[in-house]
Amino acid sequence: MRAVILDGIVLGLAFGLLGVGMTLVYGLGGVVNLAYGQIVVLAAIVASLVMNEGVSTALAAVVGVLAAAGVAVLLDLTLMRPVYREQGEERILLGLLLTLGAAFVIGGLLTWRYPTGALYVNISGEPISILGVPMAIGSIWASVIALVVGAALLLFFGATTFGRGVRSVIQDEIGARLVGINPSFVRTVIFALSGALAGIVAITSSMSGPLTVNAGFELTTFALIVTVVGGLGSVAGAFLAGVLLGVVNTVSAHYIGQYITSVILLGAAALTILIRPRGLLGR
Amino acid sequence: MRISGGPALLEVVGLAAGYLGERVIDGIDIEVRTGEAVAIIGSNGAGKTTLFRAIAGLLPSMEGRVVLDGKDLTGRPAHRISRAGIAYVPAERHLFPAMTLKSNLVLGAYPNRPDRETLELVYDLFPRLQERQRQQAGTLSGGEQQMLAVSRALMARPRLLMLDEPTTGLAPKIAQVAFEALGGLKEAGMTLLIAEQQVPLALSVADRGYVLENGRIRLEGASDELEQNPEVRRAYLGVA
Numbered sequence: 001m002r003a004v005i006l007d008g009i010v011l012g013l014a015f016g017l018l019g020v021g022m023t024l025v026y027g028l029g030g031v032v033n034l035a036y037g038q039i040v041v042l043a044a045i046v047a048s049l050v051m052n053e054g055v056s057t058a059l060a061a062v063v064g065v066l067a068a069a070g071v072a073v074l075l076d077l078t079l080m081r082p083v084y085r086e087q088g089e090e091r092i093l094l095g096l097l098l099t100l101g102a103a104f105v106i107g108g109l110l111t112w113r114y115p116t117g118a119l120y121v122n123i124s125g126e127p128i129s130i131l132g133v134p135m136a137i138g139s140i141w142a143s144v145i146a147l148v149v150g151a152a153l154l155l156f157f158g159a160t161t162f163g164r165g166v167r168s169v170i171q172d173e174i175g176a177r178l179v180g181i182n183p184s185f186v187r188t189v190i191f192a193l194s195g196a197l198a199g200i201v202a203i204t205s206s207m208s209g210p211l212t213v214n215a216g217f218e219l220t221t222f223a224l225i226v227t228v229v230g231g232l233g234s235v236a237g238a239f240l241a242g243v244l245l246g247v248v249n250t251v252s253a254h255y256i257g258q259y260i261t262s263v264i265l266l267g268a269a270a271l272t273i274l275i276r277p278r279g280l281l282g283r
Numbered sequence: 284m285r286i287s288g289g290p291a292l293l294e295v296v297g298l299a300a301g302y303l304g305e306r307v308i309d310g311i312d313i314e315v316r317t318g319e320a321v322a323i324i325g326s327n328g329a330g331k332t333t334l335f336r337a338i339a340g341l342l343p344s345m346e347g348r349v350v351l352d353g354k355d356l357t358g359r360p361a362h363r364i365s366r367a368g369i370a371y372v373p374a375e376r377h378l379f380p381a382m383t384l385k386s387n388l389v390l391g392a393y394p395n396r397p398d399r400e401t402l403e404l405v406y407d408l409f410p411r412l413q414e415r416q417r418q419q420a421g422t423l424s425g426g427e428q429q430m431l432a433v434s435r436a437l438m439a440r441p442r443l444l445m446l447d448e449p450t451t452g453l454a455p456k457i458a459q460v461a462f463e464a465l466g467g468l469k470e471a472g473m474t475l476l477i478a479e480q481q482v483p484l485a486l487s488v489a490d491r492g493y494v495l496e497n498g499r500i501r502l503e504g505a506s507d508e509l510e511q512n513p514e515v516r517r518a519y520l521g522v523a
Contacts (some may be wrong), residue, residue, distance in 0.1 A: 161393065164382075167379070168382070168393075171381055172380070175376075176362075177362050177365070177391075178436075179393045179396065180365040180366045180439065183362075194345050
């Protein structure tokens with residue numbers, strides 16, 4: 001049981017990172033980025049290609065993260081422009097359709113060019129015992145990276161002027177404009193950050209097993225569930241929801257079966273909408 | 284007719300704006316001099332909010348110009364107009380409800396760090412705010428939210444402060460207090476442009492006023508002239 005829960009926490013921290021990238025973009029402008037999982041996969045494929053050239057793993061990881069951030073900015077500056085010109089329901093619908101389109105294009109191109117593409121960052125070393133459970137060194141690395149990035153994000157949003165500006169746009173866009181904040185610029189920066197987070201998730205989740213080219217939609221689904229459960233635009237909420245759902249995932253997979261976990265996670269999201277629509281830590 | 288002799292700080296020339304191609308305001312000429320308090324009076328739907336939104340850059344203008352201290356701001360987005368020195372406090376206030384009062388004030392100075400002097404000035408003006416620094420803005424009373432909205436606007440040290448219906452949702456007594464505070468701001472040298480339906484309150488602070496009707500300026504003059512004007516007395520002061 002203890003091992004199952006620890007595994008769940010490891011998985012959950014990755015869910016948390018994944019969720020932050022989606023929840024911020026959604027909170028800032030009502031766009032559910034359905035291409036999010038494909039951006040994770042893109043980072044994985046880029047990193048694996050760079051690694052195959054004999055470059056060090058760390059450098060390949062950085063290149064993968066930068067590639068994901070770059071593609072995200074590109075999406076924001078092109079596809080997202082007409083979306084943000086719309087308001088209300090039109091914006092949400094157009095955002096869904098265009099990002100879904102982007103998901104098919106990015107995912108399609110990657111599976112066509114690299115049908116067996118996968119990233120596996122193998123970190124060698126003896127398992128380390130935590131609470132009496134031997135944990136793979138890759139899982140520990142992945143969790144430490146997720147925690148460090150999460151702490152950095154909390155610091156960024158809580159204590160920096162720009163971070164506060166981002167939160168102000170989430171809470172009241174007109175108010176933000178009136179104090180001199182450019183929401184369009186904020187959205188571009190956060191889209192880039194979300195891409196970078198997708199890249200980091202690609203690296204960390206491939207530390208405990210290969211991330212394959214067709215994982216995109218599953219990752220998007222997880223990110224969406226974490227966003228709903230954690231609450232709109234809340235970094236801490238995304239991590240809390242991520243860890244909870246990660247534990248739910250591994251426990252149900254262990255005691256019931258892998259086949260049931262997606263249903264249970266989606267059920268958790270649906271239940272959240274019914275009983276606490278603003279999510280765990282949302283407004 | 285001009286009471287203060289300073290140079291024009293804000294010049295609005297032939298401004299037209301509206302929604303979906305319809306002009307709500309048209310041919311608006313307004314001037315505000317440094318240190319002056321100017322009232323825009325008019326009934327509900329006369330176009331006061333449209334005028335303010337157009338000056339603040341929240342609504343694109345269809346014609347005309349907005350000039351601040353000789354600098355043409357026409358067509359600039361709201362965040363740049365704010366940074367150029369026009370602070371706008373809308374009737375709905377648009378505070379950041381899930382942040383503390385203090386964070387709202389800090390954001391008022393964006394992108395700069397808030398300077399201590401301005402913060403002290405704001406707390407002197409509204410001592411209540413200092414007591415409630417750590418409280419979430421969304422949980423403040425209507426009067427406190429209005430004080431916070433004005434204070435957040437002041438944090439940017441604007442050249443011109445525009446207030447749209449500052450008494451919205453306030454009890455009469457608190458509305459009175461709010462206008463006394465605005466009078467204090469004017470004494471301290473702040474230039475004010477105030478839209479208000481409660482005409483006697485507005486004219487008590489303002490040096491001059493413009494009467495807006497159906498999207499056009501119908502009358503303008505010094506406050507005491509307007510107070511004596513039979514049309515104004517009938518329409519806005521409830522005098523038969």
